[in-house]
Amino acid sequence: MFVVQALARWVASGTEFGPAPILDSDTFDGVQLMLLRVIEVASVLVLIATVWVFLVRPYLAHRRLGLDGKIVIGSLLAAAIDPLINYFHYTFAWNAHAWNLGSWLGSFPLAQGPTHYGEGLAWFIPQYLYLGIGLASIEGRIILALRRRYPGVPDVRAFAVASGSIFIADCLLEQVFIRAGVYAFPRTWSALTLFAGTPYQFPIYESLFVAVYATGFTALRMSALDHPSGLSFVERGVERWRPSLQTPITLLGVIGFCAVWAALAYFLPWSWMSNNPDSLIHIPSYMTPGPPSH
Structure with a gap:
């Protein structure tokens, strides 16, 4: 219900619903703009492939909605709480040249950050899918490989190796997005920041x-694999x-898990880290939020 009311209020606002403004003369065109469009198209293709692999194809094969399909649905719905990243401060800067319809942060209760950005x-x-179900699938494969190679390996160690691998992979992936100008981090803690003080x-x-x-999604999937019932x-x-209610009930449970886990694992700690940063950088006008709408 929260998601529904937030999106409905955003669409009905008339002022917040629409592409974010580009406020000044900073240029973002040519190769830069082309690279942004390539990333957008590639991301959409990844979304389509992920939905096919984890939701549509298993459903067509088994005529039932499996755990992975439920995670796909839950992750897509959890994307609606994404504006929490800037709930207190504008700490994640979005490029307004990307295809956007503004932001619905203004529909969140007591939001303190700027609301007019793209x-x-x-x-x-798509990131909610490939950083969730996609990376969880990779982590699961790593854990199973470790179990085969080292029988009796403790789950804590196997999960730590898998999660550490994802940490390194994400560090590399994020560099592509940052250096392509898709987004920037204008407010960070310098002691925990690479290239502190630079645009990157x-x-x-x-x-x-x-x-x-x-790793939360990995634990959910592995709990189903390791349990005799096959249920997470x-x-x-x-x-x-x-029986007629079992699939809807479990779908609602997984949707709830996706939203709560996104908030606990990412948004709440990130919002807390956005307070009192000491590495502040200038961002170009096409990443700067517009004035409040009325």
């Missing part, structure tokens, strides 16, 4: 939170409901 719809929504500064806690986010810890006990 969330890149074509690339950030990157807080390593960003990748830490992403790794924790992905979110779905267990569903047998108490009549």
Whole structure:
């Protein structure tokens, strides 16, 4: 309901719903703009492929909605809480040249950050899938490989190796987005920031939170694989409901998990880290939020 009301109020606002303004004369064209469009198209293709692999194809094969399909649906819905990243301060700067319809942060209760900026719809929504179910699938493969190679390996160690691998991978992936001008981090803690003070500064806690986010989905998927019932810890006990309600009930459970885990693993710690930073950089006008709308 929160998601529905926030998006409905945003669309009905008449002022916040629409492409974010580009305020000044800073240029972003030629090769830069082309690279942004390539990233947007590639992201959409990844979204389509992810939905096919984890949702559509298994459903067509088994005629039922499996755990991965439920995670796909839950992750897409969880994307609606993305503006929490700038809830207190404008700490994640979006490029308004990306395809966007503004931001719906103004529909969030007591939001303190600026609300008139452009969330890149074509690339950030796919991130919720490939940073969640996609990376969880990779982590699961790493864990299973470790179990085969080292029988009896403790789960803590296997999960740590898998999560550490995702941390390194995300650090590299984020550099592509930052250096392509897709987004920037204008407010960071310098002690935990690579390239601090430059336009490409990157807080390593960003990748830490992403790794924790992905590992939560890994734990959910592995709990189903390791349990005799084949049900994840979110779905267990569903047998108490009549068969016709079991899929809707478990879907709601997984949707709830996706939203809560996104908030706990990423948004709340990130919002807290946005307070009292000491590495502040100038960002170009096409990443600067516009004046408040009325």
